[in-house]
Amino acid sequence: MIAYITLLKVIANKGTILSGTSILHHTRRLLIVAGTVMLTAFLLSANIHPVHAQLSRAAPEAPTGQATRPAAPVRSQMVVAAHPLAARAARQMLRDGGTAIDAAIAAQMVLNLVEPQSSGIGGGGFLLYWDAFQQQLLTVDGRETAPAEAGPDRFLNDDGTPIRWPDAVGTGRSIGVPGIVPMLEAVHGEFGRIEWGELFAPAIDLASNGFGVSPRLNLLLTGMGPDAFNEDARNYFFDNTGEARALGEVLKNPALARTLKQIATSGHRALRSGPIAKNIIAAASEPGVATITLNDLRAYESIQRRPVCVPYRSYSICGMGPPSSGGMTVGAILGLLEASDLGDQPNAAAIHMIIEAEKLSYADRNRYMADSDFVDVPAGLLDPDYLEERAQMIDPAQTMGRAEPGTPPDLETTPGTDASDENPGTSHISIIDQFGNAASLTTTIESAFGSRRMVSGFLLNNELTDFSFRPVDEGGRPVANRVEGGKRPRSSMSPTMVFDADGNLWAVLGSPGGSRIILYVVKALVAMIDWNMDPQAASALGTFGSRNGPAELEHGADMDRFASELEALGHEIARPSMTSGLHIIRVTPDGLLGGVDPRREGAAIGD
Numbered sequence: 001m002i003a004y005i006t007l008l009k010v011i012a013n014k015g016t017i018l019s020g021t022s023i024l025h026h027t028r029r030l031l032i033v034a035g036t037v038m039l040t041a042f043l044l045s046a047n048i049h050p051v052h053a054q055l056s057r058a059a060p061e062a063p064t065g066q067a068t069r070p071a072a073p074v075r076s077q078m079v080v081a082a083h084p085l086a087a088r089a090a091r092q093m094l095r096d097g098g099t100a101i102d103a104a105i106a107a108q109m110v111l112n113l114v115e116p117q118s119s120g121i122g123g124g125g126f127l128l129y130w131d132a133f134q135q136q137l138l139t140v141d142g143r144e145t146a147p148a149e150a151g152p153d154r155f156l157n158d159d160g161t162p163i164r165w166p167d168a169v170g171t172g173r174s175i176g177v178p179g180i181v182p183m184l185e186a187v188h189g190e191f192g193r194i195e196w197g198e199l200f201a202p203a204i205d206l207a208s209n210g211f212g213v214s215p216r217l218n219l220l221l222t223g224m225g226p227d228a229f230n231e232d233a234r235n236y237f238f239d240n241t242g243e244a245r246a247l248g249e250v251l252k253n254p255a256l257a258r259t260l261k262q263i264a265t266s267g268h269r270a271l272r273s274g275p276i277a278k279n280i281i282a283a284a285s286e287p288g289v290a291t292i293t294l295n296d297l298r299a300y301e302s303i304q305r306r307p308v309c310v311p312y313r314s315y316s317i318c319g320m321g322p323p324s325s326g327g328m329t330v331g332a333i334l335g336l337l338e339a340s341d342l343g344d345q346p347n348a349a350a351i352h353m354i355i356e357a358e359k360l361s362y363a364d365r366n367r368y369m370a371d372s373d374f375v376d377v378p379a380g381l382l383d384p385d386y387l388e389e390r391a392q393m394i395d396p397a398q399t400m401g402r403a404e405p406g407t408p409p410d411l412e413t414t415p416g417t418d419a420s421d422e423n424p425g426t427s428h429i430s431i432i433d434q435f436g437n438a439a440s441l442t443t444t445i446e447s448a449f450g451s452r453r454m455v456s457g458f459l460l461n462n463e464l465t466d467f468s469f470r471p472v473d474e475g476g477r478p479v480a481n482r483v484e485g486g487k488r489p490r491s492s493m494s495p496t497m498v499f500d501a502d503g504n505l506w507a508v509l510g511s512p513g514g515s516r517i518i519l520y521v522v523k524a525l526v527a528m529i530d531w532n533m534d535p536q537a538a539s540a541l542g543t544f545g546s547r548n549g550p551a552e553l554e555h556g557a558d559m560d561r562f563a564s565e566l567e568a569l570g571h572e573i574a575r576p577s578m579t580s581g582l583h584i585i586r587v588t589p590d591g592l593l594g595g596v597d598p599r600r601e602g603a604a605i606g607d
């Protein structure tokens with residue numbers, strides 16, 4: 001498998017090198033044939049026969065491998081991203097003297113091209129930025145917003161019942177005002193060292209000259225099929241017989257190259273006026289629905305928020321506050337576990353305790369967390385006394401079944417119970433530069449390929465399906481995460497940084513994975529802090545957790561060894577694919593250690 005992945009990287013890289021030469025055409029054919037053979041070998045060797053069946057609404061971003069790669073320490077700077085070409089573009093910026101934010105922008109633009117299923121300029125994200133010079137942590141919200149005219153009935157049928165998710169995702173209802181470019185530009189203005197325009201060079205080069213289609217992109221496109229996409233996307237992602245672009249095929253995206261050139265020159269203004277803005281508005285439109293307007297595009301601003309930091313063992317764990325539920329929910333879970341001894345390696349008793357803490361925290365999350373510019377999110381959810389009281393509900397000898405939300409100390413009104421459903425799309429980039437600055441960027445267009453509507457070479461998000469489709473619960477209480485004009489849908493994205501007892505940066509991490517992101521990040525933190533695992537082992541470790549439903553043990557990841565003990569404690573067990581994309585950097589006395597999630601196609605590289 002490792003040899004296979006290496007070969008893929010060579011192909012992906014060659015796609016760039018060979019472009020523009022007279023041998024390109026023949027090479028392309030050879031690559032397609034080789035790619036098909038290799039894809040078959042890959043599927044067999046990775047034992048992922050059910051992947052096509054998994055490419056349903058429930059798991060649109062299925063795993064594409066279970067290989068593990070060794071941790072690699074480097075001395076000075078490191079990037080971990082979801083595709084080798086993105087990691088390489090970021091490292092180039094670091095080598096040119098750029099900061100972590102310069103590198104993150106270069107990586108994001110390349111990901112837009114080579115991992116279009118997960119993130120891009122048509123989406124949004126959350127960024128943690130550690131400014132080593134000022135010793136200060138920033139958390140920035142680049143989440144998409146609902147159009148100003150959107151109302152709570154956006155996802156309701158005429159009879160008041162919620163629209164089915166598949167009937168909403170590929171429509172203009174789902175598309176929020178993109179936020180990633182304005183956010184990155186704002187942070188770059190403060191912390192970038194390389195000129196804005198130069199950060200786009202690697203992505204423009206790859207979009208113009210081509211890159212090799214990866215197994216994951218091919219597999220997801222094959223599973224999705226051409227009919228799921230609008231015409232621009234169909235023509236780009238499929239050939240004229242309706243076959244997905246083949247593994248290794250050199251794919252060019254001249255429309256994206258043009259768009260990136262405009263953003264390189266004019267910044268995010270290129271997306272809020274002129275032809276690209278016009279195209280976005282047209283592609284997002286939907287008869288009878290309040291969709292994105294020019295005013296919405298012009299009004300968008302990223303927001304600097306207060307970091308959410310909680311103590312855990314001797315560390316401080318910092319994350320993103322609302323509208324993401326990530327920082328608060330990760331914090332609450334760790335707060336509930338603070339008094340528990342989780343042992344020094346994975347064990348059923350510890351997994352039980354973690355699952356129970358997750359049930360309690362997800363119950364609170366589902367009720368109380370949403371965009372804090374629109375609803376009061378009680379800070380008391382992280383109050384130590386409140387968490388201590390909630391921790392008493394965890395019985396080491398049996399599961400609580402389903403947890404109920406609590407009553408935090410500063411509660412003003414009790415909202416209704418949420419019914420939203422986030423899907424496992426998204427991408428995560430972790431970077432530390434030579435100056436000690438760090439970026440933890442979780443970025444998304446929501447589910448695989450977002451709204452599946454391509455415009456000017458990029459896909460528009462379906463982020464608004466992260467809102468609760470029901471604006472009120474069965475008791476008639478308004479749901480905190482209901483749709484409102486200008487509001488940001490609740491997220492689970494959990495870009496995280498860990499600081500040691502002296503305040504030194506200790507780890508940078510995050511993951512894609514919809515509402516399971518929180519489970520993945522908690523697993524990695526416990527693995528590194530309690531079980532003393534290196535970041536690669538923490539990332540590769542089989543996943544477990546609960547979102548206040550069954551105990552989930554990752555399918556095919558040797559987690560069944562814990563099943564009978566958990567069943568004896570009363571747990572109902574589910575065995576889903578859990579396609580995390582945990583990308584981690586640990587700061588150690590020996591240098592920087594990377595962790596790349598073996599379930600996806602990422603790379604950790606540095607100097």
Ligand code: GLY
Nearest residue numbers: 446491492493514
């Ligand atoms: N759309 C994934 C998330 O925001 O959590």
